Amino acid sequence: MEQDNKKNIQDYEIDQCDFICVHENVVNQVLKAMPQDQELLDLADFFKVFGDATRIKILYVLSQSEMCVCDIANLLKMGQSAISHQLRILKQMRLVKFRREGKTVFYSLADGHIESILAQGMEHINE
Amino acid sequence: MEQDNKKNIQDYEIDQCDFICVHENVVNQVLKAMPQDQELLDLADFFKVFGDATRIKILYVLSQSEMCVCDIANLLKMGQSAISHQLRILKQMRLVKFRREGKTVFYSLADGHIESILAQGMEHINE
């Protein structure tokens, strides 16, 4: 049976690097200022949503106008199901909101923040 | 054998939706303002880089200080190889730059833009 005793930090870190090259002052200082691991995981999940061509296109067209699922599918020349699945993800991440009108569901961007992030991304790639 | 004749747009779009629900005025107007497909693909690829926990962490620690590969591996408690692979991606996307000093390679953020995008993402998830 494996022992689960507390080891000192060096023992753990030995696998990561031979350890001769570490700049301890820098590492220790940054370590102190590190946010909760969970916060960075959430941040990655947030950006992950923007990291798919279909979702980017959906966000883009919604930045132009509120739209129903079928409109989006036609604009993007994709199946309704695919769009619907992606909208669910965008909904879960609170990037879009929606309102129902009879059989139709209209989606729109959750807030101006989203457009601003898209714009900043555009700026970067057009440099 | 299937015919490959040019069909009108309705024929193509029939697969995407039954087409009774399309709001043509909206769709046509947004269609006109659509950026090149390639631009949106590039944008998705750009954000994809931020959509991974390891890379987000790397970008975060580099926002605090220039650092060598080994430092990053230790901070993140990950293998040197994993970090090196991710740094290559960040390099390719021009998110980080590096300088060599003897055997050691120091990485840093390519420009202030990156920090600003991280900050905006943080803002959004802390709302």
Place this chain on the structure above:
DNA sequence: TAAACATATGAACAGTTATTCATATGATAA
């Protein structure tokens, strides 16, 4: 009520991706 329609969703499959392992490269020191 039944039929038609817009959207949502579960399961399956294909394609992608992050990590690990082994090894290569490039630099310094002996």
Place this chain on the structure above:
DNA sequence: TTATCATATGAATAACTGTTCATATGTTTA
């Protein structure tokens, strides 16, 4: 030169993700 160190990289694997297909849900109209 040889040994050592820091980093890079190719291949393999495991996990994840987006689309499709079939079907379900919820709404309106006949």
